[in-house]
Amino acid sequence: MSFFTENQGSIDTPRGVATWISEPLAAVRLALEDLVRTGSLKAHRTSSTVAYSCPSDVRPSARAPRRKK
Amino acid sequence: MKSSVLNDRDFFECVRRNESLRRLRDSFDTLAGNPVWWVSFKVTDNVHAFRVSLESSYEIWSDPRLKKFRHAPQLYAVLRRHGKDPKPHLFRTPGGTLHYCVPIRSGERTVGFLGLSDVRKGVSESLLRLLAENLGLVVEVCAKGEELKRLSATIRPRAIALSTVHTVHRIINSTLNLDELISRLAHLTAQVLRANRCSIHLVERPHGRRARVTLVCKALVGFPKHRQSNRRIPMGAGVEGLVAKTARTVLRRKFICLPLIDEDVMGVMTVLYKKDGREFTHFDQEILTTLAEEAVIAIKNAQLYEEQKRVTLGTIQSLAVILGTRVNNVVAPEVFLRVALKMAQELHLSDEDTQALHYATLLKDTARVGIPDEILKKPTRLTGEEYQLLRDHPIKGAKIVQSFESLKPVVPIILYSREKFDGTGYPEGLKGEGIPVGARILSVINAFEAIITGRPYRDRSSLEDAMTEIHKNSGTQFDPRVVEAFDRVIKREGVERLLRHGP
Numbered sequence: 001m002s003f004f005t006e007n008q009g010s011i012d013t014p015r016g017v018a019t020w021i022s023e024p025l026a027a028v029r030l031a032l033e034d035l036v037r038t039g040s041l042k043a044h045r046t047s048s049t050v051a052y053s054c055p056s057d058v059r060p061s062a063r064a065p066r067r068k069k
Numbered sequence: 070m071k072s073s074v075l076n077d078r079d080f081f082e083c084v085r086r087n088e089s090l091r092r093l094r095d096s097f098d099t100l101a102g103n104p105v106w107w108v109s110f111k112v113t114d115n116v117h118a119f120r121v122s123l124e125s126s127y128e129i130w131s132d133p134r135l136k137k138f139r140h141a142p143q144l145y146a147v148l149r150r151h152g153k154d155p156k157p158h159l160f161r162t163p164g165g166t167l168h169y170c171v172p173i174r175s176g177e178r179t180v181g182f183l184g185l186s187d188v189r190k191g192v193s194e195s196l197l198r199l200l201a202e203n204l205g206l207v208v209e210v211c212a213k214g215e216e217l218k219r220l221s222a223t224i225r226p227r228a229i230a231l232s233t234v235h236t237v238h239r240i241i242n243s244t245l246n247l248d249e250l251i252s253r254l255a256h257l258t259a260q261v262l263r264a265n266r267c268s269i270h271l272v273e274r275p276h277g278r279r280a281r282v283t284l285v286c287k288a289l290v291g292f293p294k295h296r297q298s299n300r301r302i303p304m305g306a307g308v309e310g311l312v313a314k315t316a317r318t319v320l321r322r323k324f325i326c327l328p329l330i331d332e333d334v335m336g337v338m339t340v341l342y343k344k345d346g347r348e349f350t351h352f353d354q355e356i357l358t359t360l361a362e363e364a365v366i367a368i369k370n371a372q373l374y375e376e377q378k379r380v381t382l383g384t385i386q387s388l389a390v391i392l393g394t395r396v397n398n399v400v401a402p403e404v405f406l407r408v409a410l411k412m413a414q415e416l417h418l419s420d421e422d423t424q425a426l427h428y429a430t431l432l433k434d435t436a437r438v439g440i441p442d443e444i445l446k447k448p449t450r451l452t453g454e455e456y457q458l459l460r461d462h463p464i465k466g467a468k469i470v471q472s473f474e475s476l477k478p479v480v481p482i483i484l485y486s487r488e489k490f491d492g493t494g495y496p497e498g499l500k501g502e503g504i505p506v507g508a509r510i511l512s513v514i515n516a517f518e519a520i521i522t523g524r525p526y527r528d529r530s531s532l533e534d535a536m537t538e539i540h541k542n543s544g545t546q547f548d549p550r551v552v553e554a555f556d557r558v559i560k561r562e563g564v565e566r567l568l569r570h571g572p
Contacts, residue, residue: 007226007229008263008344009230009233009260009261009262009263010229010230010232010233010261011233011236011237011240011257011260011261012229012232012233012236013236013239016232016236020225020229020232044240044257046239046240046243046244047243048239048243049236049239049240049243051236051239051240053260054260
């Protein structure tokens with residue numbers, strides 16, 4: 001989780017995350033799925049891979065800061 | 070090695086905390102006559118700071134003599150004089166105490182000193198030289214460590230960003246559906262750049278001499294709901310229009326707008342407002358450019374795929390029209406196509422299966438091209454030979470279709486459309502779920518069409534008769550689940566009106 005907290009824009013596969021944090025791939029895979037279940041991470045599933053990222057928390061109604069006149 | 074990042078204080082602290090410096094004393098202490106070991110940051114005008122610096126040596130070697138060290142003023146005076154000399158020097162202070170002092174160097178600068186006070190008289194110079202060389206190694210290891218840290222701090226975020234771009238490339242390339250691809254791309258781009266908003270506009274070049282080239286909004290992420298997608302922007306108007314016209318990226322504090330360029334500008338991608346309120350940087354622009362380059366290829370592929378799909382569908386429709394002219398269609402074939410597609414929706418078929426059913430419904434009578442008109446339009450009962458010719462019709466149809474690579478999924482639907490749910494059909498006598506779902510739907514559609522439009526040797530019947538007939542054969546000829554879906558579609562979609570007036 002700390003990897004995604006430090007790199008909030010990151011979207012990576014389990015193999016990628018395992019490389020960055022120097023942990024075994026199998027353990028990373030399990031941990032990532034656990035974090036998805038708890039809602040801490042978001043999974044992007046495709047037919048060939050699964051990628052993980054921080055939830056984007058983009059709210060369509062969120063107002064952007066107004067420009068100063 | 071030159072440490073280009075850390076300032077002198079940080080580098081000195083790095084050496085001071087190095088474990089090898091602590092261990093240096095273990096190797097040389099006895100030989101040097103158990104002197105007092107100390108380190109000091111480079112000498113400034115402040116003697117008090119020098120004294121504090123000396124006392125901090127206690128943290129390294131825990132030597133109680135450092136607590137009441139009495140040579141500080143003399144050492145300070147000597148180091149003030151020789152502070153810039155890069156060589157180690159051996160000297161005496163008043164009273165005859167022997168000191169040995171080695172400068173700690175970072176590149177061309179002296180950042181501090183390692184000193185030995187109360188050195189045994191008669192200590193060999195080679196021993197002191199060896200100590201200085203060892204200290205030099207410790208300093209070099211520290212400098213290398215810091216350089217590695219600096220490289221890691223520079224390269225790691227870029228490597229992680231590159232890995233992210235590669236992952237995004239994999240995600241967006243996993244679909245050929247243009248709308249889905251653009252939507253994914255917009256969400257992922259907002260995620261990667263930690264932006265509150267992202268929009269993607271594609272250039273639309275309508276045919277016709279007077280038609281104006283416009284940008285059409287294809288995806289909006291994080292915008293208020295009233296901001297509609299499909300909004301059109303003329304080329305040259307607004308930031309997006311300007312970027313599309315000039316093909317130049319615009320980087321501002323609050324947004325980046327960048328052209329998607331293939332051979333020509335095919336669209337623009339915009340990210341607005343960083344989540345943390347910071348400004349967009351050139352690094353963000355670099356990442357967005359890489360993402361855009363990947364996106365262009367994916368968008369182009371999806372556009373080509375959609376174009377190919379349109380061409381395939383057009384060809385199939387033309388073929389269906391040609392085939393349709395060989396028999397009297399009292400009801401427009403589109404009605405049966407619509408019912409088939411609604412049934413697919415009702416049975417939650419995937420997009421791929423629905424598309425295959427779509428094509429199969431249009432091509433189901435392809436083999437009619439090989440059947441003579443006198444058989445197709447024969448008003449009396451068919452002979453055994455003639456019936457056999459019609460019976461082979463799905464097999465021949467499947468053979469014709471299978472030569473088209475893009476129509477491969479259509480083949481089993483046409484081939485098994487004459488199978489019966491109870492296993493008494495042909496050509497293979499498949500049973501129940503063993504029959505592809507598309508073929509089970511097409512089987513119902515075939516029967517429905519035959520009853521509604523009639524045959525040269527049999528009068529056409531009403532919708533009620535068709536429904537009764539299909540219900541009667543539910544569970545034997547037809548899959549009951551498919552019949553239920555058919556029932557729902559007929560009741561809901563106003564098929565009776567369509568049969569009377571056409572689609």
